[in-house]
Amino acid sequence: MARHMKHHADPTRRALLGSMAAAGGLAALGWPGGARAAAPSRGGHVRYGVRGGSTTDSLDPGTYSHAFVRTMGYAFCNTLVEIDGNNRLQPELLEFWEGSKGAASWVFRLRPGITFHDGKALTADDVIATVQHHVRPGSTSGARALMTAIKGMERLDDLTVRFTLEAGNADFPAIFSDYRMMVMPARDGVADFASGIGTGGYVLKNFEPGVRASLERNPNYWRADRAFFDSVDILAMSDATSRQNALLTGAIDVMDQADLKTVHMLKRKSGIEVASTTGGLHYTYAMNAELAPYDNMDLRLALKYGVDREALLQKVLRGYGSLGNDHPVAPTMAYYAADIEQRAYDPDRARHHLKKAGLDNVSLSLSVTDGLYQGAVDGVTLYREQLAPVGIDLEIARVPTDGFWTDTWMKKPFVAGIWGTRATADMILSAAYESTAAWNESFWREPRFDALLKAARTELDESRRAELYRDMQVMIRDEGAAVIPLFADNVFALSDRIGHPEAMSGAWELDGGRSIERWWIKA
Structure with missing residues (x-):
């Protein structure tokens, strides 16, 4: 360096x-x-x-x-x-x-x-x-x-x-x-x-949006230590079972996001390797903070206290991950504030905030697609069950995977989402939480947060910088409009x-x- x-x-x-x-x-x-x-x-x-x-x-x-x-x-x-x-x-x-x-x-x-x-x-x-x-x-x-x-x-x-x-x-x-x-x-x-x-190391030969891409090695690639395959086909296969069956039958050689329900059996298959990596991959249930009833912070807190994160970790991820705390800075990242109290499932406290929002009960709709990530619909189904004692009736709005990112995400008022790791805390906060961010999926716009983010970028004192990032994590956790229940392994x-x-x-x-x-x- x-x-x-x-x-x-x-x-x-x-x-x-x-x-x-x-x-x-x-x-x-x-x-x-x-x-x-x-x-x-x-x-x-x-x-x-x-x-x-x-x-x-x-x-x-x-x-x-x-x-x-x-x-x-x-x-x-x-x-x-x-x-x-x-x-x-x-x-x-x-x-x-x-x-x-x-x-x-x-x-x-x-x-x-x-x-x-x-x-x-x-x-x-x-x-x-x-x-x-x-x-x-x-x-x-x-x-x-x-x-x-x-x-x-x-x-x-x-x-x-x-x-x-x-x-x-x-x-x-x-x-x-x-x-x-x-x-x-x-x-x-x-x-x-x-x-x-x-x-790059490969030349794009064919691109069929939503279907496949075909590439061949670039004979003039500037790196001698990369690009080892002669050619590659990338197939869009959103269904985890289809990917797994294709791998088992030899129709494909590599699949992303294994089906966690059956990964233990996949591990026992001859000729197959199962691998995992840990990072900042996380799942969100993002509300549009500019629309009622999600513009009410107590309603948002009711939804945050109404999720059983441990149950989701074990039943959806089969333990391949860690608990989220309603902010996007992962435990593996620099400036993660480990001293912030981990939010736990608390139906009584969730009901308290629902009543503070002026509601005894409410019906909401959460949009999700099977192709978002393995277990996405299962997770929303569990969330629906966990919210029932709170007085929140959660409708599961299943939508097609094709067009999800253009027609549903950031279009519907309550949507399941997924975010990959960013290299720094600033990058994920700038991409998803700064008021002007194109991908501010929760439409949460807070000038105080923007000021903290700007200050952290220019702060060269490590202790003070850590304090600023801690303040931002607390603010998103308590005031933001995204439920972040889990960090998932790849x-x-x-x-x-x-x-x-x-x-x-x-x-x-x-x-x-x-x-x-x-x-x-x-x-």
Whole structure:
């Protein structure tokens, strides 16, 4: 890390390293940079079955919201920054970065000699166009909130960009590890996402939204230590049983999100490996805080005290996870406030808050789809039973998986959701809880919270920064409009002919979303 920042930025360096030390509970990436298994071999075709996938899917990274497009995107694109096996930020497309004293100015230097799949050289213009794509007027990109601190971008030369921020941000480089920040080629100053051209280890050959993506190894890839498969098919398979049956019959080689009800039997199957990683993956029941009755904080507290988290952990996740406390900062993340009292199931207290909201009983509808995550509908069914003694009649509104992210999520007033790990606390809070965030799924807008978030970004004193993040966790827990009952492990399965690093990232499903680039077929 020392080589990526000047010595005069030492306070910023300490803050950034501190925030990344346990970022998202990421395990060592393994090959290369962490513990490693047998040396990878090149060749072969591999077939993936992953959840998500919609006919409305786009090649625009700003719209990515589920495993199908994320897995595809990481295969044909790169980001400026990634996370290494020691849980530290490392440059990917970048050669280095330098932060000024106070962290309000950052210089990013690209690696020379990198080309897009069409032969176009990667330059500073592509970086600027990629950022502008997310912050342009009218942008609905999920990464827009992460970019709001940028006041200006300056092209210093073909490979160098200077970012000037409205205020210091000790975590600024971490933003560029986000999967939506995949670098796109600039065409006449505008990011070209529609062509499906990237700098990644694989070339996108075919993309059928919501159905499949086909890729072939990029023969001119700039990394010699990645991209081992010859070719890959990614199939959108939202049903866990279908994925499992496809794996068992040899129709696919890798599946994400194993069915936890039957994972113990899957473990006993010859030729199959079941693996899991821990991170900040969490589930939400998000209310629209701008609509009645969810605009009443006591009604929201009734819903929070009315969920039996331990029961959900055991019955839905089969123990593969940990309890949530109605805020998104995971126990594995830096600045997690372990001293905040864990909220427990308390029907009496829930009834108390329901009456404070002026209600003796109420009927609500919670929208959910089977393809959201394994056990999503089961969890809502249990939640319905747990709320009954409170006086809350919860209708389960099951909706199709196809179109869920465009037609239901952030459209219906009470919706089940899922969030993957972010590299820092600031990134998840900025993406989902800052008032201006495009993906503020609970529509909770609190100026006091925004002020704390802004202050934490510029605070270089670790103790004070921890206090600010604690205050934000308490505020979301007690005032926010999302029930966050669980943090879930990523549990997946693959053919034992597939090789992978001994330790894998828990940032996203399947080795931080980057398994196509990092895994191989055993010789």
